[in-house]
Amino acid sequence: MARTDSAAGSDDIDALIIGAGPSGVTAARLLAESGFRVTVLEQGDWPNVADYPSEKLERDLLVAGRWNPNPNHRHGPSDYPINDSDSDVHPLMFNGVGGSSVLFWAEWPRMIPSDFRVRTLDGIADDWPITYEDLQPYYDVVDEMIGVSGLGGNIAYPPGYVPPQPALPIGRIGRIAAEGMNKLGIGWWPGTSAILSQSTGSRGACARWGTCGSGCPEGAKASFDVAMWPGALAAGVNLVAGARVREITVSNQGLVTGATWIDRAGVEQHTSAAVVIVCANGIGTPRLLQLSTSSLFPDGLANSSGYLGRNLMMHPVATVLGEYEQDLEPWIGPESHPIWSMHFAETDVSRGFHRGAKWTAVVHQGPVSLLQRFTELPLAERSGLAGHELIERLHGRSYEISASIEDLPVFENRVVLDPNLVDSDGIPAPKIDYTMSDESKRALDWNLDRIVEVHEAAGAISTKRVDFMGETGWHLLGTARCGNDPSTSVVDGYGRSHDVPNLYIFDGSVFVTSSAVNPTPTITAFALRAAEHLVETASDQRTPL
Known part of the structure; x- marks a missing residue:
């Protein structure tokens, strides 16, 4: 047709x-x-x-240009x-x-x-x-x-919700993030994803490219x-x-x-x-x-x-980058959401704000996204030899936990x-x-403090708060x-x-x-x-x- x-x-x-x-x-x-x-x-x-950038060597350059999610950068017809x-x-x-x-x-x-x-x-x-x-x-x-994959029984929802396909593996990053949350008594769950874990029709199961955000070459992503x-x-x-x-x-x-x-x-x-x-x-x-x-x-x-x-x-978003000694295999997908937490999604006014946040573990596929977490540094400290040293230290040994907060209507x-x-x-x-409210700023700050604690409990040797990201x-x-x-x-x-x-x-x-x-x-x-x-x-x- x-x-x-x-x-x-x-x-x-x-x-x-x-x-x-x-x-x-x-x-x-x-x-x-x-x-x-x-x-x-x-x-x-x-x-x-x-045309997807996902399996191309120049992926980061393509994502910065004609595959950029910001239409003001993309300038397509x-x-x-x-x-x-x-x-x-x-x-x-x-x-x-x-x-x-x-x-x-x-x-x-x-x-x-x-x-x-x-x-x-x-x-x-x-x-x-x-x-x-x-x-x-x-x-x-x-x-x-x-075709949605995930694990039934998440207590954030009423009983009976079971995604139609089995959950995807949570990988090393998911296991390490889960260990940190477990130590602090914070609930988490394997990711619920619009990604096939089993082949259906002409669509293949997730091959774990880890490049979901630049187009799925497998057809597994929905x-x-x-x-x-x-x-x-x-x-x-x-x-x-x-x-x-x-x-x-x-x-x-x-x-x-x-x-x-x-x-x-x-x-x-x-x-x-x-x-x-x-x-x-x-x-x-x-x-x-x-x-x-x-x-x-x-x-x-x-x-x-x-x-x-x-x-x-x-939905304002902020993250905490955790650096670890071990290899985390961040190139193994999915790119985001190996585990997530709704532990702090409901209102508790003692925190100083209304409503809550969703936490998500996030991997970094390439050097550009990592360097974007250090934009406050002088250019000389994040480019050239210094930039290469920063990437050499962090790539493959770091991941983020992000907090997406409920953005109340104004x-x-x-x-x-x-x-x-x-x-x-x-x-x-x-x-x-659009102006982010003071309540949203308090919510981000409170959640980032908790996420730092999770990384530290999970064994991170350093953490870096990214207090706010405009490109979200x-x-x-x-x-x-x-x-x-x-x-x-x-x-x-x-x-x-x-x-x-x-x-x-x-x-x-x-x-x-x-x-x-x-x-x-x-x-x-x-x-x-x-x-x-x-x-x-x-x-x-x-x-x-």
Whole structure:
């Protein structure tokens, strides 16, 4: 079946989805399998496995250039610039079929039950309009669809959760980190990963390349171009790559009618549809809706609440590097998450902050990532002979434990349209205003102190705190939040706009709170549940066609 179709402008489309990443393809596949005629518009291209940096000698150079996760460094034809000059964290993403899962590390933790009830339990932020129990069966289905490995019985979750594939080996780094946590009474668990531990269909089991973040050459990692798109295409989904959407169009009655987009030749096209679903991530989605102004929606489409683009959350991350005497075999994968800990994920106000953190053991595959941990040193002490000596000392004998903290929503953290910056098609680019809160800084500091203790208990001969890293903005959340109250949310618990009944949002923008864990499992479970509801209520759906 062809991957793209030039007939995207036809009017016999039930659902038009903008964005071919995890949420977009998950929804597209279910809708098509349910008989919907579905077209997906994606501004990027299909990634070519042969181009992945992972098995190339020049990997570090490629990751610093055209495979860099920061679009402001990558400058690809699929990318749009982002003004992040007023942001403490720099947003990261991959624009292409499969979305940012092409470059993610495939950590696959679910949110925990308390994450959905932060207002009720802790008196801060807001509760979600749905619960863990609402999403649990959809978490299970997505795990089966893409192939998730792990060990059942993790006490951070309700009883009964068992990933469909056995856990991957934790390796030397996992064992050493576990020994340190055991000595301090800190709970840990083998990694739950969107990586096959057993071959399935055309996808091989993890060969432990350890280069997950620069593309899996084995097909074991569940990047969604590999794990979900083949099924979506087989179900009849029409995918149009190289299609940059400029505007979602509306009728005089206030219903969306489709989308105007620009192809790679610079030609403007329009695709009509009964329903439009936006899956463009927590920056791309509010950008597009703010671009879609009209006399009916002068402040941006679906923005009567004023919450569109607000409450941006990006999961601040900090780490502690531990140096050891023994060889740790960091070149044996997976690249991240051999073990993880949710021991400090729940609120304990005696620590001086609300909510908690997820800890993850992380390896360093090459010299560049190690040197990036020493940017405070003068250049002469981390380059030339001094740089080689530093790498010779640490490479193969060090690893990190990172702390990803729950980033609580702040109304002033937001995505807006930049008044001057535009993309290669002349469309206004987004500007990010994001300041890490004092509470987040306290949370990072407290967790790093504990991680130093773990390294020391595990036998580290030295430790180095990396108190904050700006290049960690993978998780773009909260900018079109879901809720029951139209005055304080953009969509309902099924992703449907309060203002426009045939407009939906299924990506991380809908998050009310961020949890401390990686969001893709929850994003895809939300998308699957919402798409199922759209199918079940199709007879009641208002459309302009």
